[in-house]
Amino acid sequence: MTEPEPTPQWLTRAWVDAAVFALRPDYRVALIAAEGIEPGCGDAGSEALLRDAEAAAREALTESPVDQLPEIAAWRDAYRAFGAKPQRTRNSVEALLRRVESGLPRINRLTDVYNAVSVMHRIPIGGEDLTRYAGPPRLIRAVGDEPFDTFAGGVDVVEHPEPGEVVWCDDAGVTCRRWNWRQGRRTALRDDTTTALFILDALAPLTDADLQAAADDLCGHLTRLGADVRITRRLVPNDAAPHQGD
Structure with a gap:
């Protein structure tokens, strides 16, 4: 039986195609792998975090509609660039x-x-179950x-992305369609997930410092989800070549 690849090594083999950077040269992505998570229902800590997020969002939305927030408008433009309709997806x-x-x-509490x-x-x-990946993202x-395995009309179905659509995938197929719209069922987080992958997608006006702050914040909260949580993180460079042989 083949031993699983060490998470840090696996993460170095994640890559972004040059065609994606050509579409949005301002794109950056941080990947965070968390091992040793203790599954559990929502608790006081996760509830407080959700309430803080709701309060911050409500304050922002008193000043601007959702679609006019600069961070949201950037993603709407990115979706249009590969043919998706942001009003629908x-x-x-x-x-x-x-x-x-x-x-x-x-x-x-993890989700x-x-x-x-x-x-x-x-x-x-x-957020995805890292153990269910086939090869790197x-x-x-x-x-x-x-x-792309999904659920529609009450049954399991396999769909396919549109040609040119931006998708996350692994060796077995698409794991998330339209960049960050809909995740597949195969790699979805489950109530018993103990090893998770988090993908943080950034476009301008989010700065590198903003991306780093979001990653730091997530890592800080993940570490309280178990006594032995181990974090590995990586910023994927603007480099189309997959890191084969790493």
Whole structure:
């Protein structure tokens, strides 16, 4: 039986295709792997974090509609650039901000923590079960035949992205469609997840310092989710070549 690849080594093999950087040269991504998480329901800490995020978002939304917040407008422009309609397919942080008025979802403490950080920093964050990946993550513009496992009409279905669509994927298929719109079922976080990958996507006007602050904040909250939580993080460079052989 093949031994699993060490997480730090696995993370160095993540890459972003040159075609994505050509579409948005201002794109940056931070990857955070967290091991040793103790699964659990929402607790006082995650509830307080969600309430702080809701309060910060409500204050921001008194000054501007969701779609006119600079961080959200940037993602809407990025979606249009590869042919998606942002009115129909909203990036993950916009979708969360639109739920603030009625309250952010309460799922489990791991999901609640990263949703709260996403809203607080107005940055899309994807959370996935790292153990269910087949090979390292990469961000590409799809050919159009890549499989994407999802749920529609009450049944499991396999869809395919549009040609040119920006997608996260691994060796087995698409893990998230339209950059940060909808995650697949195969790598989704579960109530018993103990090893997770978080993807923090940034466009201007978010600065490198803003991205670093969001990553620091998420890491700080993740460390309280277990006595032996281990964090590995990486900023993927603007370099199209996959790191084969690392």
